[in-house]
Amino acid sequence: MPSNRLAQQIAFIVEIDKLKQILRQTLLTNASRQENSAEHSWHIALMAIVLAEYAPAGVNLLHAVKLLLLHDLVEIDAGDTFCYDLSGNQSKAERELAAADRLFGLLPPDQGTELRSLWEEFEAQVTPEAKFAVALDRLQPILNNQQTGGASWKKHGIRADQVLWRMQPVQEGAPELWPLVEQIVADCVAAGYLQQASQAESVST
Amino acid sequence: MPSNRLAQQIAFIVEIDKLKQILRQTLLTNASRQENSAEHSWHIALMAIVLAEYAPAGVNLLHAVKLLLLHDLVEIDAGDTFCYDLSGNQSKAERELAAADRLFGLLPPDQGTELRSLWEEFEAQVTPEAKFAVALDRLQPILNNQQTGGASWKKHGIRADQVLWRMQPVQEGAPELWPLVEQIVADCVAAGYLQQASQAESVST
Numbered sequence: 001m002p003s004n005r006l007a008q009q010i011a012f013i014v015e016i017d018k019l020k021q022i023l024r025q026t027l028l029t030n031a032s033r034q035e036n037s038a039e040h041s042w043h044i045a046l047m048a049i050v051l052a053e054y055a056p057a058g059v060n061l062l063h064a065v066k067l068l069l070l071h072d073l074v075e076i077d078a079g080d081t082f083c084y085d086l087s088g089n090q091s092k093a094e095r096e097l098a099a100a101d102r103l104f105g106l107l108p109p110d111q112g113t114e115l116r117s118l119w120e121e122f123e124a125q126v127t128p129e130a131k132f133a134v135a136l137d138r139l140q141p142i143l144n145n146q147q148t149g150g151a152s153w154k155k156h157g158i159r160a161d162q163v164l165w166r167m168q169p170v171q172e173g174a175p176e177l178w179p180l181v182e183q184i185v186a187d188c189v190a191a192g193y194l195q196q197a198s199q200a201e202s203v204s205t
Numbered sequence: 206m207p208s209n210r211l212a213q214q215i216a217f218i219v220e221i222d223k224l225k226q227i228l229r230q231t232l233l234t235n236a237s238r239q240e241n242s243a244e245h246s247w248h249i250a251l252m253a254i255v256l257a258e259y260a261p262a263g264v265n266l267l268h269a270v271k272l273l274l275l276h277d278l279v280e281i282d283a284g285d286t287f288c289y290d291l292s293g294n295q296s297k298a299e300r301e302l303a304a305a306d307r308l309f310g311l312l313p314p315d316q317g318t319e320l321r322s323l324w325e326e327f328e329a330q331v332t333p334e335a336k337f338a339v340a341l342d343r344l345q346p347i348l349n350n351q352q353t354g355g356a357s358w359k360k361h362g363i364r365a366d367q368v369l370w371r372m373q374p375v376q377e378g379a380p381e382l383w384p385l386v387e388q389i390v391a392d393c394v395a396a397g398y399l400q401q402a403s404q405a406e407s408v409s410t
Contacts, residue, residue: 002385009255010385014348016251017234020244029222039225042247046221046274050214050316062267069251111255143219180207180215 005108012106018076025082025156026140029147037072037080044068044136054176055132067133070115071122074099083166084158131173138167139177142184150193160189161197210313217311220281227280230287230361231345234352242277242285249273249341259381260337272338275320276327279304288371289363336378343372344382347389355398365394366402 002010019038026035045068052061072080077099081088104116121130142163145153153163163185171178188194207215224243231240250273257266277285282304286293309321326335347368350358358368368390376383393399 002388006259006382006385010348013248013252013255013345014234014352017248017349017352020233020240020248021235021237028225029219030226032226035225036244038244038247039241042243042250042274043218043222043225045247045250045270047218049271049274050218050312050320054211062270065250065267065270066254069247069254107255115255140218143215144222147219147222177211180211183207 008106008108009111012103015103015106016073016076019073022072022075022080024080024141025152026144027148027151029144031148031151035144037075040140041069041072044133044140047136047140048133051136051174051177054174056128056174059128059132064129064133066118067122067129068136070119071133071137073103074119077102082156084156084162125169125173128173131169133173135170135173135177138169139174139181142167142181142188146184146188146193149191150188153188153194157195159195159197160185163194213311213313214316217308220308220311221278223281224278227277227285229285229346230357231349232353232356234349236353236356240349242280245345246274246277249338249345252341252345253338256341256379256382259379261333261379264333264337269334269338271323272327272334273341275324276338276342278308279324282307287361289361289367330374330378333378336374338378340375340378340382343374344379344386347372347386347393351389351393351398354396355393358393358399362400364400364402365390368399 019041020036022037023034024037024040026040027033028035045065048055048061048064048068052059055061055064074096078092078095081092083089100116100119104112104119106112107115121127122133125131125134141152145151152158164181167181167185170181185194189196224246225241227242228239229242229245231245232238233240250270253260253266253269253273257264260266260269279301283297283300286297288294305321305324309317309324311317312320326332327338328335330336330339346357350356357363369386372386372390375386390399394401
């Protein structure tokens with residue numbers, strides 16, 4: 001019989017399969033369907049490996065990859081909140097804290113505490129690893145939006161100034177990638193995938 | 206303008222989104238649909254982190270996670286070959302080599318060589334990291350099969366002796382997890398999720 005410790009770990013591993021059912025607003029690059037949070041997490045973890053050379057000096061890559069692999073787990077209970085949904089984001093913190101209690105509570109206490117602290121570290125965006133991880137989490141959706149002709153931007157009427165505001169963590173967590181972000185946004189505006197902010201709206205932001 | 210090097214890396218990152226479209230025989234734990242290879246890769250990478258304490262001494266966890274995150278990329282061109290499909294597995298190696306040429310060839314040459322060698326290392330199952338990674342790649346589907354009442358085993362008429370044969374890398378790459386595998390297989394046979402080998406079939410295997 002496996003130990004109680006291993007049984008708890010396996011229960012957690014089985015439970016997190018549910019992240020594959022959580023849909024995001026981003027579409028796959030072929031626009032066939034919405035992306036789910038598990039495959040999104042895979043994508044950005046592999047991005048961290050491919051783009052490791054642009055991480056600020058001193059970033060521990062394994063630590064950043066851990067943050068990326070588990071940063072969305074709380075969505076199993078709390079759902080994915082669209083980043084431009086202001087009212088949804090007001091209740092997000094409370095829903096996610098309850099989710100963290102339940103999900104990380106499935107693990108042996110020492111490991112539950114450890115993984116929960118990694119999730120809190122990602123959310124706090126203070127350590128270099130968390131800043132780098134958040135930068136990649138922000139970058140991936142604009143790559144997919146570019147491939148789909150701005151599908152989720154158009155659906156929700158998102159403007160270039162909103163995207164650039166949302167991308168600010170790239171400037172802090174992976175500054176060498178910021179010119180890429182500006183280039184993608186400019187290309188998407190030029191291609192008609194993304195609305196330029198109107199004069200009046202620009203003044204108010 | 207981003208450098209040519211970064212442009213190649215971004216082209217690779219965009220291309221690998223296609224792994225989200227590659228379907229495996231395994232179902233999600235709620236049996237709602239087939240699992241895809243991207244979310245499968247996420248699941249086993251996070252398993253490596255949760256189950257790291259069962260890795261043989263000296264295993265470098267970041268190295269194992271890298272192997273797990275990219276081990277299925279060649280399926281973008283070569284497709285997923287069901288592990289019990291003997292004829293499909295005969296042509297698998299050739300299809301996957303051509304896929305590796307194309308996909309890793311999208312990257313800057315130094316990085317393409319590095320990531321391709323990681324894929325080759327996983328396939329060769331010689332290093333401790335590759336053995337541990339392969340063990341987790343084998344373990345995850347039996348967890349999902351147990352949750353779905355043996356859905357993909359029943360669909361393809363897979364027997365317990367075939368599963369135990371398929372699970373042998375667990376014995377080598379993560380021996381502390383082998384009793385768990387035996388327990389799951391025994392539980393699944395007892396529950397009627399998995400056929401016991403018949404007397405005649407047992408003799409021939």
